[in-house]
Amino acid sequence: MRYIPHTEAERQAMMAAIGIQDIDELFAAVPADYRYPQLDLPEPMTEMEVMRELEMMAADNANLREFASFLGAGAYNHFVPAVVDTIISRGEFYTAYTPYQPEISQGTLQAAFEYQSMVAALTGMEVVNASHYDGATAVAEAAVMAVNIQRHKRRTILISPTLHPQYRQVLRTYTQGMDLKIVGDELEGHDFHALIDMCNKDTALVVVQNPDFLGKLHTPQEMQDLADAVHAKGALLAVATDPIALGLLTPPGDYGADIVTADGQVLGNGLNFGGPYLGIFAFRAKHMRKSSGRLVGETVDVDGNKGYVLTLSTREQHIRREKATSNICSNQALNALVAAVYLAAMGKHGLRKAAELSWHKAHYAAQKIDQLPAYGVANDTPFFKEFVVTCPRPVSEINQYLLEEYGIIGGYDLSQDYPELGNAMLLCVTEMNTREEIDDLVTALQEAANPQIRLEVTQ
C-alpha cells in the first residue's frame, strides 16, 4: 500500500510533459556512486496484515485499561471524556498544518485562542502561549526566557530538589551551551526554602514545583513569601504545577509566580507511553515580547469581523532566525486542542470534581497504608494526589508482588532519584482508582511486607 494514485498511463503522460523517458533522469544530480541503495527493511504489508501485526504488538503490553495503576510521577491516569477523541478525530483539525493562512485556519486559531484563555483562567496568569512540547521543555524555555528578560546579565537558575527529576535533566540539556549556572537541587532536604538564601544578584530565575514531585503541597502564603523573597533579589519565579490540582487549589498566578509551567497531559490527553503531551507555558503580560512559542491574538478582517491570527511572530525563528527567542516551530497544537475541549467539557464544576475526587481517594489510600505496621506515609504536610510511602523492602520487589498477585501496577520507585529516602515509592491516586482497587493495593502491600514471601526480581 503506497497511497500513490498514478496509473501507468498517467505516469507516462507526466514524463512526456517533463520531457523525460525514465524517472531516473530526474535524479541525475544525485552522485551516481550512491544512487539507489538497497534498503534492508521488512517486506511491505497490506492494511489488513499491518492491523493484525500491530494488534499483536499492542497486546504484548500491560495496559491501564486492564491493570489498576498507582503510577504517576509526571504522567497521570485521569478521566478523558469521549467527546475529546471525537473532536480531535475531525480531519479538519488533525490534518491541517500550522495556521499560516489565517483565512482558512480560523478553527485552529480560535480553538488555540480559547485554549490560551482557559489556561490563563486556570493558572491565574495573564498570557499563555499556544504550547511547548511538554512540562520539561516548558521549564527549560522558562529559564531561557528569564535570562533574556534579564538581558543575559543574570546567569544562574536556581532549581528546587523537588522539581521533577526529568525536568531538571532537560533544563540542563537545553542550557549546556548557554554558559549558565543551574544549581540548587544538590541541597539536602526536600525543601525549597534554602533556595532563598542562595538567591542573589546573579539569579535570573528560581524554579519550584507545587504540588512538588514528592507530592507536597505548599500553602499559598508560603508560596507568596517565596515569591516576595525572590522578587526582592530581582529574580523571577517559575512554578511548575499540576493543572488538575488547579481545579481546586489556589493558582500560582495568585501567589506571585512570573512564569507558570505544567505538563498539560492531564487535561484530556491519554498516557500514550509518554507522549504526545503538551507543555503549558503562562506568564505575565509585560514579558510577552521576550516569550517563546506561538501566540494567537484577536484582530479584525477588512470588513471589521473578528478573527484570529498568529501574532508577535517577530519573536520567532522563521522571521528572526538566530535572534529568535527560541527555535521552536511545530508545537503540540492538537494536544492543546485536546486540553481546550477537555476544559470546555469538564468546565468549572467537572474539573473541580476531578480534583476533589483525586484528593479524597489519595488521602483515603494514604490513611490506610499508614496504618500498615511495615509502611509509613512520609508526607507529614498536606499533599494532593501523590505521596511518598516508605517500604520494608526494595520497591521493585514490592511492585513485582503487586503485579503478579493482584494485577496492580505499583508506584514510582524513588531509589534512583532520591536514594536518601531508602525504600520509598511515590504513589499516585486519581479519580480513576476505585475504592476496591485501593483496598486491594493495601492488602497487597501488607502481604508483600512479609519477609516469608521471596521475590526474585528479574531485572
Add this chain to the structure above:
Amino acid sequence: MKYDAYIYDLSTPGRTGVDLPEPDVPETPIPAEFVRDELPLPELSLPQVTRHYLRLSQKNYAVDKGFYPLGSCTMKYNPKVNEWSSRLPGFAALHPLQDPLLTPGAMGLMYDLQNMIAEIAGFDAVSLQPAAGAHGEFAGVLIMRAAQLARGETQRHKILVPDSAHGTNPASTAMAGFTAVQIPSDADGNVDIDALKAKLDDEVIGIMITNPNTLGLFESNIVEVCELVHEAGGLVYGDGANLNAIMGIVRPGDLGIDVMHFNLHKTFSTPHGGGGPGSGPVGVVAELAPFLPGPIVDLNDAEDAYIWKQPEQSIGRVKSFHGNFGVMVKAYTYIRMLGAAGLREVSETAVLNANYMQARILKSGNYPIPYGHRFCMHETVAQGKIPGAEDVHTLDVAKRLIDYDYHPPTIYFPLIVHEALMMEPTETEDKETIDEFLDTLDKIAEEARENADLLHQAPVNAPIRRLDEVHAARKPVLIRLP
C-alpha cells in the same frame, strides 16, 4: 444559535458537561487555606461543546479536504490506519514509567523504528526522543558540540548555514551558544563552494545543510561539501525536512552527513495536527552515537529483553519520558506497509509530481522559476511575478487560490527568492488534482492581468477575509476572560 461564538459567550452559570461519580471513599476535609476562590472556566453542556468544536473545525482547510501544496511541509495524505493503530489500548493506555518487562511491544516498536530510520538514511544509531523537527535539530547541534568538545576542539564556535536554510537552523545554532555564519548559494542553487572554503577554519563546529535544499534542488556538490567540512575538522548536519524526495534514492549518511533529524510528520505520513504534535528523531554516524539524547531502546546482554539505555556520553535528555510515542506508532505503521520498494516509489512519485508542475508552469510562462533550468526534487520554487501584472504580489496569488478552494503554497520562503511561491505536491496527489490546480494558477494569472482587484480583494470565499495582522501585534489581545 451561533455555536462558533467565543466559548465563554456560550457559557451559562450552573451548567455542567461531564458528571463524575460521587466519592466511594470517606471524604478528607480540604484545608480552606489551599482552596481557590473562583475558577473562571466556562459552563457548557456536551451538545454545546460538540457543536462548538465541530463548527470551528469546519472553518479549517486540511489535507482531508483538498490539495495542500505547502512547500517544505510535505502535506501528504495521512493514512487512517495510522490513527487506528496509535489508538490501540495496548499503545495508548501505557504509562511511560511502567517496568520495561510490561511493555515489550511498545519498546520493540521503538527499537524497530530506530533501526528502520537508520537504514533508510544510512546512519548507525537513532534517538526517537525529540518532539519535533526543530527539537531534533537542536539535539543534533548539541551532539556536534559535545563531539567537538570530546575531540578537545574547544575553540570551535561557528556553524555555517546556507542562505537558503530554514529559520530553525540559525535559531538552533544560537540556542546551543554558537554563532551562525551564512554561506551564499551559487547560480545553480548549490552551496557556493568558494564561499564555503573561505569560511572553513578551525573555529567551525560544522555546517547545517538541507538536501534537497529549500530551492527544491539536490545539492550536486554534496560529497565535496562534506569532504571539505570534514577536512577542516568540522561535522555535517543534515536537515531532514526534505527527506521525502530521496528515500531509496540516496542515503544521507552515505554522502558524508554525520547527524540528521527526521520529521515523522512530513516524510512518514503522520498528521500535522494544526501545528503539532510532530516527532523529530535524530540519527548519527557511529562516531557520534555515544552523544545521542536518551534513553534509547536497546536489547539487554542476553538479547532477550528490551531495556532503556542512556548513551555513554549523552548530551542528556531533551524531553520527558520517551518522545512522542503516539506519533512513532503512526510512522511505524506507514513504513511497515510501504517497505523498501514502496518508499522508493514514494520519493520517485513526489519528484515526478513536482517536476510535472514545474514543467507546466515553465510552459505557461505565468510564474517565473529562477532555477527552472534544473530538474527539481520534491518541490519547486516559482515567483508570484506574473508578466503583465506588476502590481500583483505573491500574497495576492496565494489569497486568490483560497477562493478556488486550495491551500496556498508556502510564500516568501526561501528568503533568497523574491516573491517566492514554494510548491510541494507530494506523491499522494493524482494527476487531475495537479492539473486542475495548475489550470487555476493560469486562470489567476489571467485575472491578474485583466482585473487585479479580484486578487487584491481575495479571499472572498473563505470563512473570513484578510485579517489585520499589524493591529494584532500592535496591541495584542491574547486572552479574553469574562
